Amino acid sequence: MTTETRTGVETGTEDLPVLESPRKVAPKDARELSKVFFDKLAVLEEGTHEYQYVRNTLIEMNMSLVRFAAGRFRGARGDEMADIVQVGTIGLIKAIDRFDLSRDVEFTSLAVPYIVGEIKRFFRDTSWAVHVPRRLQEARVALAKATDELSSRLGRAPSVAELATLMNLSEDEVIEARIASNGYNSMSLDAAVGPVGEDGDAALADFIGVEDPGLELFENFHTLAPLLDELDDRSRRILHLRFVEELTQSEIGKELGISQMHVSRLLARNLERLRKGMLDQA
Template identity: 85%
Template sequence: MPTEVTTETRAGVEAGPEDLPVLDSPRKVAPKDARELSKVFFDKLAELEEGTHEYQYARNTLIEMNMSLVRYAAGRFRGARGDEMEDIVQVGTIGLIKAIDRFDLSRQVEFTSFAIPYIVGEIKRFFRDTSWAVHVPRRLQEARLELAKATEELSSRCGRAPTVAELASLMNLSEDEVIEARIASNGYNSASLDAAIGPDGEDDASPLADFIGVEDEALELFEDFHTLAPLLVQLDDRSRRILHLRFVEELTQSEIGSELGISQMHVSRLLSRNLALLRKGMLDES
């Protein structure tokens, strides 16, 4: 049923420009009627001075009438992330407003075709720039959205979780690229280390941090010693003695020189040479 409009001012409805219709509920205008009415409002908007009451009325009505475009675009991202649909619609509305402010009737382009890329672009930008717990390349952020949509479509079609090969075929990507997008998706959400882990309703739940492993520094030290031992055997007795006095008994270079009957400068040169040999040997082993 066509939307009923009037050029008269009704009770509770603010009057717009003289030759523009006044709508009781612009958001309830049917999409087909909104397309035709939008042309009228855009035509008038081009004549009005920005900042005036009449300009604001025409612009605000255009926004309200075309909210169905935002809801349509937002629906494409349903299930792509955990945000409430209301939040996605709000972001999409920013894209709609940008499209209205930049639209030009003289281009002979339908406003619907012009606006949708702005709305979708704004929603994607919001996902890309504000959502990731861990930063990943932009191409992988965008691939994650496509992966979510392809997964939902194939799951509905096949009645099961899609395979990597099926996703790759639908998305026109290689299987390696699909796997890479899946791995990158792990950086989308994060959880607090203080989050309680345990059966619901139980009081003895433990924090997530208790279940996360940490690097064992002793193990790393053991690996270093294991690599260093055969390198030390290759040194002569005096070189090993100097290293023992410096790093085990913690003597100064002067004290080592006195112990061995050589100058402090000679000790320094021997230490530097031997440490360089050991360092090179350990790096070559790794």
């Protein structure tokens, strides 16, 4: 461990050792030095330069804990080790911010569970091919366990009713959990699913229907309808004359007894209101 004496203008941290490279401090030395830095952190005002210096040094000094915890997950999935270390660092920072010296507990005893918990949460929240609510992610695990238990006990695949009884859920909730399980893994549209004549394997995309162009139009109309209802009668009349009867702005002005410029302003204002409303609901 290499340190040097702090000199110069007093900063409130002049009694601390200056570490040339906090990340290179050996774990044993880091444990002892962390106590000194935590003592100082407790008396410094949060948000000050001195507070940030001490806090950042604690983070750098204890990165070996993150690397140790992250090593347990090496190869657990396809994620880069750097990503896992980055997530684990969030757990380390939380541990530093919540560590209480008065509880007489070793910092490592608090930090490692925080780091591991953050990494596990990362795996849990990013392991699904599509976003699925947390309750359904948990229901999937319970469903798998219940299915295995009943299959062993009954010697056959359990029914939805039997699973619902064991899991203390309704049958609809069991079905919902089964459907949600489909989001755990994804498959490429280019994945081969079977032979197609002499042209080679068929891709999954060959069995999926094309997108209906009318679907997006229907969704747009469905979103637009309540927004139109919020407009006053004159605004809806102007939009009808412009986009249904296809009158010009001058013709609309004559129809309503207002100027073409006024029509233009009303059209622009209402179209912007509708556009914003649709974007907000996208």
